[in-house]
Amino acid sequence: MKDIFSTAPLHHTAGSPAPSKAAFSVLSEQDFANACSEIMAWEGYEATPLVSLAGLAEQLGVARIDYKNEGPRFGLGSFKALGGSYAALRVLQRELSAKLGREISLEEIRNGDHRDACAQITLVSATDGNHGRSLAWGCQRFGAPCRIYIHAEVSEGRAEAMRDLGAHVIRIDGDYDESVVLAKTEAEQNGWFVVSDTSWEGYTEPPRDVMAGYSVMTREICETLEDAPTHVFLQGGVGGLAASVAAGLRQFYKDASPRVVIVEPDLAACLFDSAKAGKATTFAIAEETIMAGLSCGEPSEMAWEILSEEAADFLTIPDSIVAPTVRLLANGETGDEVVEAGESAVAGLAAVIAARQDQALSETLGLDETSRVLLIGSEGVTDPAIFEAIMAGADHV
Ligand SMILES: Cc1ncc(COP(=O)(O)O)c(C=O)c1O
Structure with a gap:
């Protein structure tokens, strides 16, 4: 297992973080407060669990890994239920x-x-x-x-x-x-x-509301954690999830906000390419990634506005480390609570594991034994047939 992660071709590019206004203006504190008070009043609302992966954190040599498990969200299987x-x-x-x-x-x-x-x-x-x-x-x-x-x-x-x-x-x-x-x-x-869930020129209201809806998740995390995380690894499709969480963390923790690391499949790396180009950039998808929820070639413009100010690092991961990470979470071998997760949920965790096998990348990301890492487990088993195949040992589905 370790070999798969230590030899995984991860790519890194640095963002140019300059947090100033987007985390407060593109999505305002009021937008988030309105969404939270509405959604938290819905029938069936319950906060999702923030799972401490203490065993895995110890194995990887970091202080904490907290995994927000969005699987149970409103019985729909993913954080998307909120948006x-x-x-x-x-x-x-x-x-x-x-x-x-x-x-x-x-x-x-x-x-x-x-x-x-x-x-x-x-x-x-x-x-x-x-x-x-x-x-x-x-x-x-x-x-x-x-x-x-x-x-x-x-x-x-x-x-x-x-x-x-x-x-x-x-x-x-x-x-x-x-x-x-x-x-x-x-x-x-x-x-x-x-x-x-994605915005383009002249189309901003629904995607803003979608991202505001996601803030329920960030609110629950901030209310549960005792200390601010030092890092948050956020998987990117169009960037809505990452932008909403990054903005929510910035609004809550201000200057103590964690370092934002964006993680994408190398087969659909539109935010990575945007960071390299310094502007929202389209990625031509040639092959579908196993991480179906992250298979997006065009970043959301509003999300990019936030991420271009908030994200410090952009990583791409290969599909090869996704199924092993799903199995690692689900088979209990780390001694942590068992989590059944979908392919898009584990992108951040896969990146953390691979980065901890790579000294240079760990240094680049500032990851060490004092790091408190926050991850968004964005989905549970949203497709049982795929999950079963992965658990039976398949690396491609
Ligand atoms: C499970 C899951 N995780 C993450 C994402 C990425 O969210 P976004 O497209 O807002 O970046 C998606 C998007 O569909 C998803 O379904």
């Missing part, structure tokens, strides 16, 4: 307020006071699975029709989970970025509303 559903609610709020000529509260919609009107507002999105599941769940809760566009590589298990939540699922031949374009085009033609 798409909240953004859906906010779109409905804006539309109903405009139609009815008065400010409609989130609570009215949540309580079903406008169910007939909601049934006339169709919400759509492209997804690799988890965001769509969250949106479908929100639409089902609030009574709005939902259309989800998925690309060729999204597993049937993930598609089925969205159908089960009442979504109409449209599968295309192309990749994620093509599914984003189709969702956008069909929405424009039909008067539907795109609820995307």
Whole structure:
């Protein structure tokens, strides 16, 4: 096992962190507070566990590893449950307020006071699975029709989970970025509303709400930890998760905020390339990574605004170390609590393990025996067939 990690080709590029305003202006403290007070009032809300991986920390020679396990989130399997559903609610709020000529509260919609009107507002999105599941769940809760566009590589298990939540699922031949374009085009033609987790020029409200929704996770972490982490390893798809957590930590810990290390698959490294170029940059995906949730070629512009100020390091990892990390967490061999995690959840942990086998990289990242590392275990077993195959020893699925 150690060999796999010590020989893994990781790539590092330094960010140019200059925390000044984005962590407070792109996403404000008020945005986060509003999202937290709404989502924490939802039926079924429960904080997810922050798991201490003390055994593994000792083996790796760091002081702590805390792993926020988002698997149980609202029974949907991932942190994404917090974003798409909240953004859906906010779109409905804006539309109903405009139609009815008065400010409609989130609570009215949540309580079903406008169910007939909601049934006339169709919400759509492209997804690799988890965001769509969250949106479908929100639409089902609030009574709005939902259309989800998925690309060729999204597993049937993930598609089925969205159908089960009442979504109409449209599968295309192309990749994620093509599914984003189709969702956008069909929405424009039909008067539907795109609820995307990624932002682009002129499209910022739903992705801001999505990222605000994720802040519930950061709030729970900050309220649980006794000491600020020294490092946070954040996996990147379009960058929404990383930007939201980085901003939330900055708002909470101010100057004592941890060093932000972004981790991406080497097959989909758009944030890494953006850091190298000094501006949001597209990565041409040639092959799909095992980390389905991180297979994104275009960074979210708003997320990049935050990460360009907050992230100190950008790493890419190869797919080869993902399945071994899933098994390590799930088979209890470190003596820690067993965690069943999906492929995208373990990217940060895989990077930490590999970095600790590489003296030079550890030094570059400032990782040593005093480090307190925070990780976001962004999903549980969102596709049981894939998880079973990995646990049976498969490294590629
Ligand atoms: C499980 C999981 N982790 C991480 C991410 C990355 O989030 P983002 O695209 O906001 O960077 C995703 C995105 O779909 C995901 O599903």
